[in-house]
Amino acid sequence: MFDHTRRVAMAVAYDGSCFHGWQMQHNATTVQGKIEDALEAILHRPVRVHGSGRTDAGVHALNQIAHCDLPKAQDLHKLRGGLNALAAPAVAVKKIVEVPAAFHARHSAVGKTYRYHIYNRAYPPVLAPRRCWWVKAPLDDEAMRLAAEQLLGTQDFSSFRAAECTAKSPIRTLSRIELAIGNWPDGTLMIEMEASGFLQHMARIVTGTLVAVGLGRLAPEALPAILAARRREAAAATAPGHGLHLVRVAYDLDIYPQLRALKD
Amino acid sequence: MFDHTRRVAMAVAYDGSCFHGWQMQHNATTVQGKIEDALEAILHRPVRVHGSGRTDAGVHALNQIAHCDLPKAQDLHKLRGGLNALAAPAVAVKKIVEVPAAFHARHSAVGKTYRYHIYNRAYPPVLAPRRCWWVKAPLDDEAMRLAAEQLLGTQDFSSFRAAECTAKSPIRTLSRIELAIGNWPDGTLMIEMEASGFLQHMARIVTGTLVAVGLGRLAPEALPAILAARRREAAAATAPGHGLHLVRVAYDLDIYPQLRALKD
Numbered sequence: 280m281f282d283h284t285r286r287v288a289m290a291v292a293y294d295g296s297c298f299h300g301w302q303m304q305h306n307a308t309t310v311q312g313k314i315e316d317a318l319e320a321i322l323h324r325p326v327r328v329h330g331s332g333r334t335d336a337g338v339h340a341l342n343q344i345a346h347c348d349l350p351k352a353q354d355l356h357k358l359r360g361g362l363n364a365l366a367a368p369a370v371a372v373k374k375i376v377e378v379p380a381a382f383h384a385r386h387s388a389v390g391k392t393y394r395y396h397i398y399n400r401a402y403p404p405v406l407a408p409r410r411c412w413w414v415k416a417p418l419d420d421e422a423m424r425l426a427a428e429q430l431l432g433t434q435d436f437s438s439f440r441a442a443e444c445t446a447k448s449p450i451r452t453l454s455r456i457e458l459a460i461g462n463w464p465d466g467t468l469m470i471e472m473e474a475s476g477f478l479q480h481m482a483r484i485v486t487g488t489l490v491a492v493g494l495g496r497l498a499p500e501a502l503p504a505i506l507a508a509r510r511r512e513a514a515a516a517t518a519p520g521h522g523l524h525l526v527r528v529a530y531d532l533d534i535y536p537q538l539r540a541l542k543d
Numbered sequence: 544m545f546d547h548t549r550r551v552a553m554a555v556a557y558d559g560s561c562f563h564g565w566q567m568q569h570n571a572t573t574v575q576g577k578i579e580d581a582l583e584a585i586l587h588r589p590v591r592v593h594g595s596g597r598t599d600a601g602v603h604a605l606n607q608i609a610h611c612d613l614p615k616a617q618d619l620h621k622l623r624g625g626l627n628a629l630a631a632p633a634v635a636v637k638k639i640v641e642v643p644a645a646f647h648a649r650h651s652a653v654g655k656t657y658r659y660h661i662y663n664r665a666y667p668p669v670l671a672p673r674r675c676w677w678v679k680a681p682l683d684d685e686a687m688r689l690a691a692e693q694l695l696g697t698q699d700f701s702s703f704r705a706a707e708c709t710a711k712s713p714i715r716t717l718s719r720i721e722l723a724i725g726n727w728p729d730g731t732l733m734i735e736m737e738a739s740g741f742l743q744h745m746a747r748i749v750t751g752t753l754v755a756v757g758l759g760r761l762a763p764e765a766l767p768a769i770l771a772a773r774r775r776e777a778a779a780a781t782a783p784g785h786g787l788h789l790v791r792v793a794y795d796l797d798i799y800p801q802l803r804a805l806k807d
Contacts, residue, residue: 292728294669339670341729363666371666402627402635405558406603410670463727464556465605465807543729 284348286380287355290373290541295339296409296521297369302333310334310370314345317365321358322350331384331391331528335480337520339410342373344528344541346384376540382530390454390475390529393482396461396522397468397490406464412486412522418493420458420468425499426492427456427470430485430506436478437509439488441517444479449509451475456485471526483518484511491515548612550644551619554637554805559603560673560785561633566597574598574634578609581629585622586614595648595655595792599744601784603674606637608792608805610648640804646794654718654739654793657746660725660786661732661754670728676750676786682757684722684732689763690756691720691734694749694770700742701773703752705781708743713773715739720749735790747782748775755779 291314299307303315311328318326330345349358355375362372381387396411398404399418404411430453437449455473460466470486488505491497497515505513530538555578563571567579575592582590594609613622619639626636645651660675662668663682668675694717701713719737724730734750752769755761761769761779769777794802 292666292669341670359666367667367669368672369669371669373664373666400637402556402623402637403631405556405631405633405635406605406674407671408632461727462725 283351285351286346286348286378286382287375288344288346288378288382288384288538288541289375291340291343291345292371292373293340293343294369294409295334295337295523298336300334300336300338301330301340301343310340310343311345313366313370314362314372317362318347320365321361322353329384331388332477334525335483335520335523337409338523338525339521340525342527342541342543343525344384344388344530344538346378346382373543374541376537378535378537382535384528387530387535388476388528389531390473391477392455392471392473392526392529393477394472394524394526395470395482395486395518396463396524397470397486398464398466399468400466404464404467407467409521410524411464411467412490412519414490414494416494418468418490419495420493422495422499423470423489423493424458426489426497426502427458427485429499429502430456434506435509436481436506438505438511438513439481439484440478440511441480441484442511446478449478451478451481480517482523483520484514486518486522488515490518547615549615550610550612550642550646551639552608552610552642552646552648552802552805553639555604555607555609556635556637557604557607558633558673559598559601559787562600564598564600564602565594565604565607574604574607575609577630577634578626578636581626582611584629585625586617593648595652596741598789599747599784599787601673602787602789603785604789606791606805606807607789608648608652608794608802610642610646637807638805640801642799642801646799648792651794651799652740652792653795654737655741656719656735656737656790656793657741658736658788658790659734659746659750659782660788661734661750662728662730663732664730668728668731671731673785674788675728675731676754676783678754678758680758682732682754683759684757686759686763687734687753687757688722690753690761690766691722691749693763693766694720698770699773700745700770702769702775702777703745703748704742704775705744705748706775710742713742715742715745744781746787747784748778750782750786752779754782
């Protein structure tokens, strides 16, 4: 901490294929570590950066939100330029804005949106190989939609959390889950999920289970029983990290109107 | 040539950042070379592949079209699988279809569509750095649209061709040029151009000139004079290759209805 500090929030994009996830680890390159190293190089003292949550190895972010405390005199526009020069080429600090000291990137978050990209073609996704999961066999996206709808609402997602997940409660509210066709590469099947929060691997286990439905290995009607089982083994395999994108983190803008400035 | 051959056409996607362009060169990795090497490894004899045209180093393709002559007995489905295994990870043979012997990927082509991606943000495009041109200063896309419209129609594009361009005629018909906002990464400005054909560097010089307009260095009204000058120096600098994508090649489907099978 500096003597005279102010808290700032930043929106960060990163190519997850270059990192062992968001969170600092010993002997591994992480996004948090990359930003902290850049801040230390600029400010000549260590600064701790707090993200809205971890992302797994390989997972990308369009808008991860983080906060830290900086010297009051620091020009934020110049800081962004310096951070982007030092954190390149796989991390971009898109925007930085001053926020009240009560703001906390993780504790203040009220929701998150993830998007999973599936390339469902017989040939490989050469133009974005580390941005989507290549599923060769044809998927029945209508069946996947039917299955997805049954996950909506406030539910016990124990079947959709990693065995090592340490969250106290397995209850989460999935407020939106939509399948759409994107154009990068053309024909990408995108699953967008918005929830109050995500358990460890939840977005990837939901995706893996919907793909099992799309391949005909599971019936859409099986979803309620999978939820009710509350056992990880009841759901299908975890989809790979490299297809997943953290799209946005939601905060109460009545409490923190400053965060509007972080939007694209 | 084989004793008993048939001609096939293939749709090919590639990540141009891995190649020195499409066309075979001595001591350089090219897309054509990659496909020919894979064909030779599978068929145990050399096969010449003819593309619809060259693409420059760094330029990507969603659907380049090529043709070659193959043994009649060759199973095309298996061949595709083999080619995709051998040409990975930067080249995908999306589809292969038998065509009449009169078909020629370059001579039969009646039009092409290119799309140029510009990332117009103060921070870098970390999720697709080799798929778009990062232009930091804000672009006036309305001025760019006005300028673009003036290039439409059958014109002498001498000001928009590379000095070393060997095409006999500089006359081309630009039938469509549209600016749109794409989402990969979010906010990408895309310039899509459809023409009877493109001179060497034409799509990139058109883009560079529209960006000069967007930056306020050129007025949209200057375009007719730039065309009329018929000198390369009259237009702006060539945009980098890595933002450009060959989107599709057009053929007369009344003459070659088989090509419908190559569509996505």
